[in-house]
Amino acid sequence: MTMKIIAISGSLRKLSLNTLLLQRITQISPPDIEVEIFSRLGEFPLFNPDLSESEQAVVLALKTKIINADAVIIASPEYAHGVTGVMKNALDWMVGNESFVYKPVALLNISPRATHAQAALTEIMTVMSAHVVAKASLTFPILGSITSPQALAQSDEITHLINVMLQELQQAAAV
Numbered sequence: 001m002t003m004k005i006i007a008i009s010g011s012l013r014k015l016s017l018n019t020l021l022l023q024r025i026t027q028i029s030p031p032d033i034e035v036e037i038f039s040r041l042g043e044f045p046l047f048n049p050d051l052s053e054s055e056q057a058v059v060l061a062l063k064t065k066i067i068n069a070d071a072v073i074i075a076s077p078e079y080a081h082g083v084t085g086v087m088k089n090a091l092d093w094m095v096g097n098e099s100f101v102y103k104p105v106a107l108l109n110i111s112p113r114a115t116h117a118q119a120a121l122t123e124i125m126t127v128m129s130a131h132v133v134a135k136a137s138l139t140f141p142i143l144g145s146i147t148s149p150q151a152l153a154q155s156d157e158i159t160h161l162i163n164v165m166l167q168e169l170q171q172a173a174a175v
C-alpha cells in the first residue's frame with residue numbers, strides 16, 4: 001500500500017533551502033511513498049480564536065490533508081532562535097482541530113547551527129500530541145554548503161539522509 005506524506009516548509013522564500021529539500025524528497029521517494037508538498041502557508045489568515053475554521057478554506061485544506069496522510073514532514077528555518085511566524089501561525093490553526101494527534105512527524109533541519117527552532121518545534125508537536133519520530137528528525141548539512149537544486153541532487157550524503165528519514169517514517173507509520 002502506498003504511504004501518503006504531507007510535507008510543509010516553514011519558509012515562503014522562493015529560493016528556500018527548506019523547500020528545496022522537500023522538493024528533492026518528492027523527486028527521490030520510492031514508488032510506495034507519495035510525498036505531497038503543501039505550499040499554501042502564505043495564504044493563512046493570522047490565527048485568531050474568534051475566527052471559525054470552517055470559514056477558512058486554506059485551513060480546512062491543510063487539516064484534511066494532514067488527517068488523510070500517514071505522516072507529516074516539516075522543514076522550517078530558524079528565525080531569531082524561534083520557529084518562523086508562518087509555520088507557528090499554521091500550527092496554531094491546527095491545535096483545535098487535533099489533526100496532528102498521534103500523527104507520525106519528521107522534523108527536518110537544514111542547518112546544524114539552528115538548534116533552538118528544532119527544539120521549539122519538537123515541544124510544539126509533542127504538546128499537540130503528534131508522534132515526533134526522533135530517528136526521522138534529521139539535520140541536513142545544507143545551509144552554508146549547498147545553494148542550488150543541482151548541488152543538492154549531486155550530494156550522496158543528502159540522498160542517504162533522505163532515504164534514512166523516509167524509512168524511519170515509514171516504519172513509525174506502520175506501527
Ligand SMILES: Cc1cc2nc3c(=O)[nH]c(=O)nc-3n(C[C@H](O)[C@H](O)[C@H](O)COP(=O)(O)O)c2cc1C
Pocket residue numbers: 011012013015016017018019077078079080081082111113114115143
Ligand atoms: C529573519 C531571519 C532570522 C534568522 N535567524 C536565524 C537564527 O536565529 N539562527 C540561524 O541558525 N539562522 C537564522 N537565520 C538564517 C536562516 O536559517 C537561513 O537564512 C535559512 O536559509 C532560511 O531558510 P530558507 O532558505 O528555507 O528560507 C535567519 C534568517 C532570517 C531571514
